[in-house]
Amino acid sequence: MPVEIDIARVAHLARIALTPEELETYSAQLLDILEHAERVQALPTEGVEPTSHPLAMVNGFRPDEIGPCLDPESFLSQAPDTEDSRFRVPRIL
Amino acid sequence: MSDLADLTITEAGKRLRSGDITSVDLLDAVTRRASVTESHLHAFLTLDGEGARASAERADADLAKGTDHGPLHGIPVALKDNMCTIGVETTASSKILKGWKPPYDGTAVARLKAAGAVITGKTNLDEFAMGSSTENSAFGETRNPWSTDHVPGGSSGGSAAAAAVGSAFGSFGSDTGGSVRQPAALCGVVGMKPTYGLVSRYGLIAFASSLDQIGPFSRSVEDSVALLGATAGWDRYDATSIKGPVPNFGGSLTTGVQGLKIGIVKELMGEGIDPQVLAATIAVADKLTDAGAHVVEISMPSTEYALSAYYLIAPAECSANLARFDGVRFGHRSTVEGTTEDMMAHSRAEGFGPEVVRRILLGTYALSAGYYDAFYGQAQKVRTLVRNDFTSAYAQVDVLISPTSPTTAFRIGERAVDPIAMYYSDVCTIPSNLSGDPAISVPIGLDDEGLPIGFQIMAPALGEEVMYQVAAAVERLVEFDQRPALATSEVAPV
Amino acid sequence: MTAWEAVIGLETHVELSTKSKMFCSCPTDFGDEPNTACCPVCLALPGALPVPNEEAIAGIVKIGLALECDINESSLFYRKNYFYPDLPKNYQISQYTFPVCEHGTLDVDVNGEPTVVGITRVHMEEDTGKSSHIGDGGGRIHDARHTLLDFNRAGVPLVEVVTEPDIRSAEQARAYAAELQRIVLSLGVSDARLEAGSMRFDANVSVRPVGETKLGTRTETKNVNSLRSLQRAISFEIDRQIQVLEDGGSIVQETRHWNEDTGATTSMRVKEESEDYRYFQDPDLLPLEVTAAWQDEIRSTITALPAERRVAIIEQGVDRETAVILVDSDELSGLFAAALGDGVPARTVALWLTGDVVAYLRRNEVELSSTGLTSEHLAVLGRMVDSGDLSSSAAKEVLIAVLDGDGGPGEIADDRDLLQVSDTGAIEEAVDAVLADNADALERIRSGDMKPFGFLVGQVMRHMGGKADPSVVRSVLEEKTTDSR
Numbered sequence A: 001m002p003v004e005i006d007i008a009r010v011a012h013l014a015r016i017a018l019t020p021e022e023l024e025t026y027s028a029q030l031l032d033i034l035e036h037a038e039r040v041q042a043l044p045t046e047g048v049e050p051t052s053h054p055l056a057m058v059n060g061f062r063p064d065e066i067g068p069c070l071d072p073e074s075f076l077s078q079a080p081d082t083e084d085s086r087f088r089v090p091r092i093l
Numbered sequence B: 001m002s003d004l005a006d007l008t009i010t011e012a013g014k015r016l017r018s019g020d021i022t023s024v025d026l027l028d029a030v031t032r033r034a035s036v037t038e039s040h041l042h043a044f045l046t047l048d049g050e051g052a053r054a055s056a057e058r059a060d061a062d063l064a065k066g067t068d069h070g071p072l073h074g075i076p077v078a079l080k081d082n083m084c085t086i087g088v089e090t091t092a093s094s095k096i097l098k099g100w101k102p103p104y105d106g107t108a109v110a111r112l113k114a115a116g117a118v119i120t121g122k123t124n125l126d127e128f129a130m131g132s133s134t135e136n137s138a139f140g141e142t143r144n145p146w147s148t149d150h151v152p153g154g155s156s157g158g159s160a161a162a163a164a165v166g167s168a169f170g171s172f173g174s175d176t177g178g179s180v181r182q183p184a185a186l187c188g189v190v191g192m193k194p195t196y197g198l199v200s201r202y203g204l205i206a207f208a209s210s211l212d213q214i215g216p217f218s219r220s221v222e223d224s225v226a227l228l229g230a231t232a233g234w235d236r237y238d239a240t241s242i243k244g245p246v247p248n249f250g251g252s253l254t255t256g257v258q259g260l261k262i263g264i265v266k267e268l269m270g271e272g273i274d275p276q277v278l279a280a281t282i283a284v285a286d287k288l289t290d291a292g293a294h295v296v297e298i299s300m301p302s303t304e305y306a307l308s309a310y311y312l313i314a315p316a317e318c319s320a321n322l323a324r325f326d327g328v329r330f331g332h333r334s335t336v337e338g339t340t341e342d343m344m345a346h347s348r349a350e351g352f353g354p355e356v357v358r359r360i361l362l363g364t365y366a367l368s369a370g371y372y373d374a375f376y377g378q379a380q381k382v383r384t385l386v387r388n389d390f391t392s393a394y395a396q397v398d399v400l401i402s403p404t405s406p407t408t409a410f411r412i413g414e415r416a417v418d419p420i421a422m423y424y425s426d427v428c429t430i431p432s433n434l435s436g437d438p439a440i441s442v443p444i445g446l447d448d449e450g451l452p453i454g455f456q457i458m459a460p461a462l463g464e465e466v467m468y469q470v471a472a473a474v475e476r477l478v479e480f481d482q483r484p485a486l487a488t489s490e491v492a493p494v
Numbered sequence C: 001m002t003a004w005e006a007v008i009g010l011e012t013h014v015e016l017s018t019k020s021k022m023f024c025s026c027p028t029d030f031g032d033e034p035n036t037a038c039c040p041v042c043l044a045l046p047g048a049l050p051v052p053n054e055e056a057i058a059g060i061v062k063i064g065l066a067l068e069c070d071i072n073e074s075s076l077f078y079r080k081n082y083f084y085p086d087l088p089k090n091y092q093i094s095q096y097t098f099p100v101c102e103h104g105t106l107d108v109d110v111n112g113e114p115t116v117v118g119i120t121r122v123h124m125e126e127d128t129g130k131s132s133h134i135g136d137g138g139g140r141i142h143d144a145r146h147t148l149l150d151f152n153r154a155g156v157p158l159v160e161v162v163t164e165p166d167i168r169s170a171e172q173a174r175a176y177a178a179e180l181q182r183i184v185l186s187l188g189v190s191d192a193r194l195e196a197g198s199m200r201f202d203a204n205v206s207v208r209p210v211g212e213t214k215l216g217t218r219t220e221t222k223n224v225n226s227l228r229s230l231q232r233a234i235s236f237e238i239d240r241q242i243q244v245l246e247d248g249g250s251i252v253q254e255t256r257h258w259n260e261d262t263g264a265t266t267s268m269r270v271k272e273e274s275e276d277y278r279y280f281q282d283p284d285l286l287p288l289e290v291t292a293a294w295q296d297e298i299r300s301t302i303t304a305l306p307a308e309r310r311v312a313i314i315e316q317g318v319d320r321e322t323a324v325i326l327v328d329s330d331e332l333s334g335l336f337a338a339a340l341g342d343g344v345p346a347r348t349v350a351l352w353l354t355g356d357v358v359a360y361l362r363r364n365e366v367e368l369s370s371t372g373l374t375s376e377h378l379a380v381l382g383r384m385v386d387s388g389d390l391s392s393s394a395a396k397e398v399l400i401a402v403l404d405g406d407g408g409p410g411e412i413a414d415d416r417d418l419l420q421v422s423d424t425g426a427i428e429e430a431v432d433a434v435l436a437d438n439a440d441a442l443e444r445i446r447s448g449d450m451k452p453f454g455f456l457v458g459q460v461m462r463h464m465g466g467k468a469d470p471s472v473v474r475s476v477l478e479e480k481t482t483d484s485r
């Protein structure tokens, strides 16, 4: 398939603020890489199940038990901005 | 050898237990070595002198009381800086995490501590383990101990260089597409990637979750077994870790290869592989034949598509894994005015380096509506074909062999401008990540520039024992005992 | 004038009341102190990994089974990617293709009119953290200066129940929501408190002309935190959409916010971008396998569902409305069930419980458990009415006294001299005496004029001091006025 990239939309979805020049550079590089990646489309894969996990295991549950929590100070002290033991972010709208 | 820093872990352990030396002596030796080599190599981002000394002293005290935590007791080791260490800065070589001190230890780290290992510091890597040269570090590149004009490989270049030069007795990296094995090859040390799920990923800063595995670097195969042994086994904090007893990895180290069936991967022995690497690989294959193994050629046709599939799967997973770096709870926050969304987008733009941005964009695109099936979906099917190739190969042979890296170490800057050329560095290592199987790189010699050549041995899932069996045989057959000049001569710090 | 039809689908989020969170061992039951129930996993610190809570999976399977869903033996966790500060990983672990449960139904009844609401899917996911918007707008996001985040709730197991667009009125929507709440409560998997947000409804509403088969453009209404406001919000939204269309406008596909105070929905999303969640299977999690054997094990823990229990009660002669109230209260239905037995009038006891007892509790602001009313009391009282020892009005008096803690029914009735006389001998004497005094009345009756009969009954009752069982009086009187001619 011909590759098309709306790079500004991709950058927005990924929440990375890029300048127009950067967008252009990345767009060109992505096209290059995708041209190679397109090789995967050459392989016939009719009836082939996708693999998303290398080993055939299931569930991997934990029992419903309470374990220790972190001391809030141990992570709040690492945060860019906090207020009243909560993480503070700028306005949302 | 006169310097303690050049001992293997096995040798150092024997002398510790004989009371001849202490853990503090071993720590002093690697610290001295680092003080000479670091200015040339920049293998470490953080050296935790105080913490290391405290644990070396504790190891000595324990041993004096008769408490022995096993093969790593009192042994100084280094960790890739994408492994979370409580209270010790962990950056993944990214500006976005500069200064971050995790409030917890990853499982592998906790197990190493419990095994009495002395953690000396955190080593350099390509940012978020994305790269094959350790040039993509926000804090400056690491150099190859054999030639400082060359890259050490990557992404675990710092750990490879530290093990090679003796600023650690062993070290740990993470291998997503070859990030332990390829730098091990380029630095002339042993590096292995365990079966997916054998070592817990809890506390390893994720790059591509279905591919990442923590693995050790060492100067001998026997040491590799000890390092892996301390970290392996089911972990309640990693749903993808394998339940059940841990295999006896080192059970056949001295068995030899008599009667073993070994497949040499046809698709990894041709175009694109450096002639000297090819020749060295064939020479080792011949030695294995001489030692009684049946070496046959095995064709794995989907191998040539593995790289392309990898460069869709890994970025897709990373695009989600790295979404948490948003300037809200930890790490860099932009000072640009605006909404939370603006803050996030600018924090990420300022905090991530270009390779990371490239892969996040690539992965975001590959997952986005309208392109999923063509790219990500198809790549996952190719992954199935790669696994099928391995399955049918292992129906015929016990292990597979190939070069680890298509070339020896390349020059710094040489591939930095060409992402695709850089990606090709992992062509031999990626298939085992896609299949989830174990693989190891063993040094087998130097090229005519004096740069190390690595030899890869791949085995089926949980086939670490036979993998190590062949690796130990290769180690004995090639008798590779050269060391980088930096390790053996007193080079003045610059 | 066009006739309009509303098409409604509901998405319900139910927080499960497991001990620990969905993917980490932090407690789901936390206090008011922010960020005290957090760990690397639910804060999405670098390196942390999710490990699924087995009990939560059992919980969603329970809900699925109760909604008569197909349970997928193999299902998958996906990452739903979107950036929002209350979502620590900036993706939510959820399900996409292959949810745990699909294709179920829920029967609801509005004023005796039954409707089957199709359940599209029931899937497992995790809750977000809590945002507090700080500014002059009293917590409103629109004029907030900044926002504070507490991740105590982040990672609490969340089950999402999605219906087909089968609902046609606000009343039906409310009935569906109420029944779903009853089911979840009876399964014991959630406290399902709407006002506390442990059960939350989003309503997808559209309208179309009656007869039209294509769906109209829908809106999604959020922020309803009671059954009543769900009904009001949907009613409002239906009326609003009809108004817009009748005025020649068109409906914008958007998320709308229900405002309880103004009784109106308002547009919530300032900028509307098409969502692209980039769903992909979460590589940190393995496929979920819910084997047939495990399903059976879970099924065996499900006691009768509210609908079944209502039917059983209705079969005892109790009306539907009373049965609904009984089943909605474990305490009342527990007492009711325990009181039933030989000679206990089910309908009478049910009416006492749902009427007099509930009113008493409300009036006195007390809990049933603190009154000392037992099923034994109810059974005794019921039998006394059944046997005619107590009139129904006297029974109510006794019931209140029992609730007041004055003693057992027999004792109270005795003390207060409320027992009816049904001893035929005493009544016969009284009848004889009254007939002797009222010969003319007797004469008229015997000649076929039944008018004085009621008068004679009254006389006998008075003679007995009001404690005779009137039906016994009647039959004795009848006998004597017809027999001895």
Ligand SMILES: [Mg+2]
Binding pocket: C125, C160
């Ligand atoms: Mg949801």
Ligand SMILES: [Zn+2]
Binding pocket: C021, C024, C025, C026, C037, C038, C039, C040, C041, C042, C043, C155
């Ligand atoms: Zn937690």
